[in-house]
Amino acid sequence: MSQEHIAIFMFSSMMLMLFTGQRVFGAIGAIAAIAALALWGTGGPDIPFSAAMKLMKWYPLLTLPMFIFMGYVLSESRLADDLYRMFHVWFGNVSGGLAMGTIGLMVLISAMNGLSVAGMAIGATIALPELLRRGYDKIMVTGVIQAGSSLGILVPPSVVLVLYAMIARQPVGQLWLAGVVPGLMMAALFILYIWIRCRLNPALGPVAEDAGDVTRAEKIRLLGAGALPLIIFAVMMVPFVRGWTSLVESSAIGALAALAASVLKRRMTWALLHRCVKQTLAISCMFMWIILAALGFGAVFDGLGAVRAIESLFTEQLGLSPWVILILMQLSFIVMGTFLDDTAMLVIVAPLYVPLVGSLGFDLIWYGVLYTITTQIAYMTPPFGYNLFLMRAMAPPEIRLRDIYASIVPFVGVMVIALAIIMAFPQIALWLPQLVYGN
Amino acid sequence: QGKITWRMQTYAGAALAEHVLDPAIKMFNTIAGDRMNIELYYADQLVPTGELFRALQRGTIDAVQSDDDSMASPTDVTVFGGYFPFASRYSLDVPVLFNQYGLNEIWDEEYSAVGVKHISAGAWDPCHFATKDPINSLEDLKGKRVFTFPTAGRFMSQFGVVPVTLPWEDIEVAVQTGELDGIAWSGITEDYTVGWADVTNYFLTNNISGAWAGSFFANMDRWNELPEDLQTLFRVCCDQSHYYRQWWYWGGEASLRVNGDKMKLTTIPDAEWQQVEDAALTFWEEIAAESPVKAKVVEILRKYNDDMKKAGRPYRYS
Amino acid sequence: MRLLRAYANAIDRISKLIGLVTMYGLFAMIGVLLWSSVSKAFFLPSIWTLEMAQFLMVGYFMLGGPYAILTGANVRMDLFYGDWSARRKAAVDCVTVMFLIFYLGVLLYGALGSTAYSLGYWGDQPLRFFAGLVTGAEEIGRLENSPTAWKPVIWPIKAVMILGIFLMLLQALSELAKDILLLGGDKTLEADK
Ligand code: NA
Ligand code: NA
Numbered sequence: 001m002s003q004e005h006i007a008i009f010m011f012s013s014m015m016l017m018l019f020t021g022q023r024v025f026g027a028i029g030a031i032a033a034i035a036a037l038a039l040w041g042t043g044g045p046d047i048p049f050s051a052a053m054k055l056m057k058w059y060p061l062l063t064l065p066m067f068i069f070m071g072y073v074l075s076e077s078r079l080a081d082d083l084y085r086m087f088h089v090w091f092g093n094v095s096g097g098l099a100m101g102t103i104g105l106m107v108l109i110s111a112m113n114g115l116s117v118a119g120m121a122i123g124a125t126i127a128l129p130e131l132l133r134r135g136y137d138k139i140m141v142t143g144v145i146q147a148g149s150s151l152g153i154l155v156p157p158s159v160v161l162v163l164y165a166m167i168a169r170q171p172v173g174q175l176w177l178a179g180v181v182p183g184l185m186m187a188a189l190f191i192l193y194i195w196i197r198c199r200l201n202p203a204l205g206p207v208a209e210d211a212g213d214v215t216r217a218e219k220i221r222l223l224g225a226g227a228l229p230l231i232i233f234a235v236m237m238v239p240f241v242r243g244w245t246s247l248v249e250s251s252a253i254g255a256l257a258a259l260a261a262s263v264l265k266r267r268m269t270w271a272l273l274h275r276c277v278k279q280t281l282a283i284s285c286m287f288m289w290i291i292l293a294a295l296g297f298g299a300v301f302d303g304l305g306a307v308r309a310i311e312s313l314f315t316e317q318l319g320l321s322p323w324v325i326l327i328l329m330q331l332s333f334i335v336m337g338t339f340l341d342d343t344a345m346l347v348i349v350a351p352l353y354v355p356l357v358g359s360l361g362f363d364l365i366w367y368g369v370l371y372t373i374t375t376q377i378a379y380m381t382p383p384f385g386y387n388l389f390l391m392r393a394m395a396p397p398e399i400r401l402r403d404i405y406a407s408i409v410p411f412v413g414v415m416v417i418a419l420a421i422i423m424a425f426p427q428i429a430l431w432l433p434q435l436v437y438g439n
Numbered sequence: 440q441g442k443i444t445w446r447m448q449t450y451a452g453a454a455l456a457e458h459v460l461d462p463a464i465k466m467f468n469t470i471a472g473d474r475m476n477i478e479l480y481y482a483d484q485l486v487p488t489g490e491l492f493r494a495l496q497r498g499t500i501d502a503v504q505s506d507d508d509s510m511a512s513p514t515d516v517t518v519f520g521g522y523f524p525f526a527s528r529y530s531l532d533v534p535v536l537f538n539q540y541g542l543n544e545i546w547d548e549e550y551s552a553v554g555v556k557h558i559s560a561g562a563w564d565p566c567h568f569a570t571k572d573p574i575n576s577l578e579d580l581k582g583k584r585v586f587t588f589p590t591a592g593r594f595m596s597q598f599g600v601v602p603v604t605l606p607w608e609d610i611e612v613a614v615q616t617g618e619l620d621g622i623a624w625s626g627i628t629e630d631y632t633v634g635w636a637d638v639t640n641y642f643l644t645n646n647i648s649g650a651w652a653g654s655f656f657a658n659m660d661r662w663n664e665l666p667e668d669l670q671t672l673f674r675v676c677c678d679q680s681h682y683y684r685q686w687w688y689w690g691g692e693a694s695l696r697v698n699g700d701k702m703k704l705t706t707i708p709d710a711e712w713q714q715v716e717d718a719a720l721t722f723w724e725e726i727a728a729e730s731p732v733k734a735k736v737v738e739i740l741r742k743y744n745d746d747m748k749k750a751g752r753p754y755r756y757s
Numbered sequence: 758m759r760l761l762r763a764y765a766n767a768i769d770r771i772s773k774l775i776g777l778v779t780m781y782g783l784f785a786m787i788g789v790l791l792w793s794s795v796s797k798a799f800f801l802p803s804i805w806t807l808e809m810a811q812f813l814m815v816g817y818f819m820l821g822g823p824y825a826i827l828t829g830a831n832v833r834m835d836l837f838y839g840d841w842s843a844r845r846k847a848a849v850d851c852v853t854v855m856f857l858i859f860y861l862g863v864l865l866y867g868a869l870g871s872t873a874y875s876l877g878y879w880g881d882q883p884l885r886f887f888a889g890l891v892t893g894a895e896e897i898g899r900l901e902n903s904p905t906a907w908k909p910v911i912w913p914i915k916a917v918m919i920l921g922i923f924l925m926l927l928q929a930l931s932e933l934a935k936d937i938l939l940l941g942g943d944k945t946l947e948a949d950k
Contacts, residue, residue, distance in 0.1 A: 017856060020849060021838025023831040026857030026929075033863035042660075043499030047486070048860070049867025050494065052918060054487045056815045057606050059618070059807055062790065065783055065817065169608045171615040245794045246617040248810065252790035281780035281821045282830035288818035289831065293860070303446060303485050305478065339834060383836035489904050493874050497881065511904035513877070553879060582801050592906030601802045602906035618807070 001039065004313075007306035010035055014297070015339075024341050025286075028348075029293035036300045047303070051295035055288070059248060060162050060172065065284040066251035067114030067159050070258040071152075072276040074112055075121035077262035082225035083108055084126050089214045089222060096198030096205030099136060099144050100191045102127045106148030107187050108229040110155035112258065114162070116379060117283065119149025120387055124394035137204040138399055140197065143407035146387040147190055147415070150376040155183035156237065157254065160375050162247075163291075163343060164368045167350045168358075172247050173240065174433040175368045181428050182369050186418045193414055232257045241436060287343060294347035301348070310352050322360040329353050330374060330419070337378025338385075345378070346371070366422075369429040373419045380408040443475040443669070445501035445661065448491060450509050450653075452482040452607045454633040458687055459563065460504055463680035467672060475669055477502070482607035496554050501661045504680075506653030508588050514549040515732035520653055521588035522566040524719040526740050528649035528747075528755065530685055533562035536652075540739050545732065546654070556662040558674060561681030563651035564688040566591060568643040569630045570621030571614065573705045577714065586610050587623040591647060594722050595623065598715065614638040623647070627699065628691030636701040644696070644706045647715065655680075758941055761934040768931035769827055772924060776824025782817045786810055805907045812914045819921025823928035829949070843950035847936040854933050861926045868922050872915040875901035 017027035087101030123145035156176030236254035507520025581599030592602025873883035877898020889895025
């Protein structure tokens, strides 16, 4: 087989396997193992396991269980309840205000965990029922929660950016900071979108009559709730950005800070802790096994020359300009993201793309932000999307699958606009890391 | 008969391999034409560096460029690969030790015993510290978390250095994210070439070894299957790579000390540094006590360094 | 059928038990990382913390893996799968789980070879080596050390990986057993599908 054929064979059989509905890691791992046995030659069968040793040396992966645990502590112990009340009383008396407040809530939650699960859980259990009860449009609010929670991977800390950092060999600190302004910008765009929709059709987001009932003192007191996420964020980020603690150490500190906060607020029980610990294991294992399988796939793919084939296709044979290549890559990420797990996509595809992006002269920190936004889109687009799954599992019965699919359309649109803006103006991403790390 | 293809992995990252290996392999492929092609892979690309030896022995990888220490070869000569403290002062010492003082034979025997072909050894650069904070005395080394070679790290830990081993490609970032305070893995040429000079501020001019020693290896069966002329061609290209590194580093070290503007030079005074040199002699004794083969190598190192001292200038100035 | 049920029950129970212990390994990781930052701030940084944490991480996801399968935590692409009936899912899984089993088998093979190597065996018949260890026909040779200055022996973590992958394999077989039972008419299993 020629290298091109190997590339096509491996990729398409992986796709085929995925469509059978077998576990993602099994599908990817099996194709890697088959190719290793059939095509590598002597010693090929050792490759899938040697990926495990490679994974072991990827020390930033240690942050994964930490950030996942943080998220579960946050959602399970209902630490966000006060936060939610805060946004409720402050924004409730505007048309669409509760929905906009929910975006604000999601931003703060995003600052306290590295994934979107926590945001989804909090959004679907606290915010969603409340919004529905107030007569908000179900399609719009379903979208609000999926889109808002996806900010969890753009606003630091971010697991996706940690994984990207490992593949692209870029500093996590800078990547995280690069996500801040784009994250806030995207949140602002979401809010703008909600505001416009509700201006045009106030029935989508009725004013909450009772929001004004709260006393002024109570309103001020609730503002204090907003301090908690900021404190947890600071406890973790400041020592890290200052260089006192390393990345993995900071993640452990973050996990403890969240735990401590829940204990201090008397929200933690042994049963709850057990549930957090259990879910952390399940999600961490899901991630790690996908990474393990994808690393094996990547090594076999590379060792069989498929990587070279794809590289030469992009750079030599097609003869495209750098920007066209970049846009094609983003498009292919978006397309793959509809049906592929983002981690598998990252581990398998990014090693092909990232060196190319670098050699075309683009900034890899900036590209990390672009990649993360495509991942956010991937989380929401059917058929395969984590936020879709979670929404389906947690949404109240009146929200049907059709609603969930319909709900994401405008928000994906907003994300694509954000993507375009950041592509056109890289400084939106790069300004903050350059300011802090000064170069 | 079809074209022979080999997979070769170097323990160096791509940025470095551009100098230390790529030219030689390109040359090999050009000359070998339709008969043979070597596909080159870089640090941890197919298998992690710690697994390189096993992969080579099994035939997962056909050929390897690495020092013995980094790839954790299961031989008695492993500690002498990479930077064995103060074993050599100049990069020419390494080929002399191997070709004229009998190390080639010992290596050949050790690797044959574990089923791997040792092709040839050569020198790279000296081992210096590149750090975020300045080092002006031994005291400054205390508590520094430094990326370095296993044996060099073991030696330097008596001075409070905390040796860390990470994948090569992660080093630059690890310095930035605080996992590392510095690097003791190379001379200044590499610091500039691979980007470490951008994340560290100081270069210590004292070194703990004048030249890295490492080798080209091949899977025994793959090697034996090669026709003799291709074996010869491979050896010649390895030598070409050794030669390139001789001048590239030698010139680079001097030029960047004088003209480089990314790192400030600092020095630990000779009298104080003498403690480290003395400690090395004790360390040699410890190693020699571990096995007869190690004792033999240490004996050769002693003899060689003695001869050089006796030969006087320009071989040794003290 | 009885046998299948007994097998699935036994394996599920083992996976659950091991999962329950493993999940608290999270705090061991947190502890090691915390010690790492404390020792750096107040004493000499420790030489072993990062590697130790890496070992714990590998143990965590290898030994936790079977539990993740048991609880259905591993995601699937459900474009078609999601709409199928429980029976249909079980039928397809019966076939495709073979791929998963194959993958785990290759992983296990690699793990055995690598572990035998870490115990000083350089041949390519690790099973014969392990059998020989038991009968006394083979001996432990040169132990593999991690190529770091701390240089811990590496076989313990590799042995943990063998155990983890082996349990994964047993769990995958248990899933297969349950699918067969479901197809054989066991309605209680349909709810989980
Ligand atoms: Na986040
Ligand atoms: Na998707």
